[in-house]
Amino acid sequence: MDILNLDYFNSSIWDSPFELNNDIAPCSICKKDTSHRLELDGSIEIIYKGIEVIETVCLNCLSERKYGFEHQVEGGFLTKDGILTESEKYKFLKNSDDYSLLLQPKEEQLLTIEKSKMDNLIHTPPFNAYQGARWLIHCNDFMKFIGTWEHDDFVKHSPNNNAKIFFNEIVDNWNGDDFYDKQFGPNKSKYAESAFYAFECLHCKQQRGYVE
Numbered sequence: 350m351d352i353l354n355l356d357y358f359n360s361s362i363w364d365s366p367f368e369l370n371n372d373i374a375p376c377s378i379c380k381k382d383t384s385h386r387l388e389l390d391g392s393i394e395i396i397y398k399g400i401e402v403i404e405t406v407c408l409n410c411l412s413e414r415k416y417g418f419e420h421q422v423e424g425g426f427l428t429k430d431g432i433l434t435e436s437e438k439y440k441f442l443k444n445s446d447d448y449s450l451l452l453q454p455k456e457e458q459l460l461t462i463e464k465s466k467m468d469n470l471i472h473t474p475p476f477n478a479y480q481g482a483r484w485l486i487h488c489n490d491f492m493k494f495i496g497t498w499e500h501d502d503f504v505k506h507s508p509n510n511n512a513k514i515f516f517n518e519i520v521d522n523w524n525g526d527d528f529y530d531k532q533f534g535p536n537k538s539k540y541a542e543s544a545f546y547a548f549e550c551l552h553c554k555q556q557r558g559y560v561e
């Protein structure tokens with residue numbers, strides 16, 4: 350299993366949209382087909398300064414920072430024009446009752462992150478997620494994506510071998526008391542389709558994640 354080990358991504362390359370496959374055209378930037386590649390289909394936006402049309406990109410060109418990715422992050426978006434907070438993009442959010450309690454602190458936290466860290470995340474591949482990758486934040490930095498977890502992963506990482514308690518402690522979007530049992534536990538529903546994206550803080554090692 351190939352591991353992609355970057356500051357903000359440490360997981361199997363299978364968790365990224367890049368593939369090494371002869372069916373994929375050569376990279377539009379370097380014209381080579383030796384590195385893992387990604388055919389852009391409109392669901393993932395890249396940041397590229399050249400004028401030619403880019404249909405396929407490769408991991409090698411990403412590591413050489415020839416292009417980057419727009420990313421959704423906690424509190425907003427990293428775009429080719431800089432940070433866009435969630436409430437700048439969706440203005441109605443400012444009118445919601447819990448804006449100042451929930452979203453505004455996240456937006457303020459995002460706005461304090463150093464530019465070099467944004468540059469670094471822009472040059473990190475997204476991870477595969479149903480609705481697109483969203484990076485969480487901790488200690489004034491983006492967190493490292495460390496994989497899509499299942500029950501065994503919660504057991505392995507929980508300090509006291511209680512996967513359910515650990516899940517409830519680290520999940521960002523809590524969905525109710527029996528959610529873990531139904532979606533991830535050893536006796537989960539056969540209809541369980543939720544995915545948990547796990548992150549670790551680069552600084553304090555705190556783990557967090559969110560469910561889709």
Ligand SMILES: [Zn+2]
Binds near residue numbers: 380
């Ligand atoms: Zn390339």
Ligand SMILES: [Zn+2]
Binds near residue numbers: 552553555
């Ligand atoms: Zn931290």
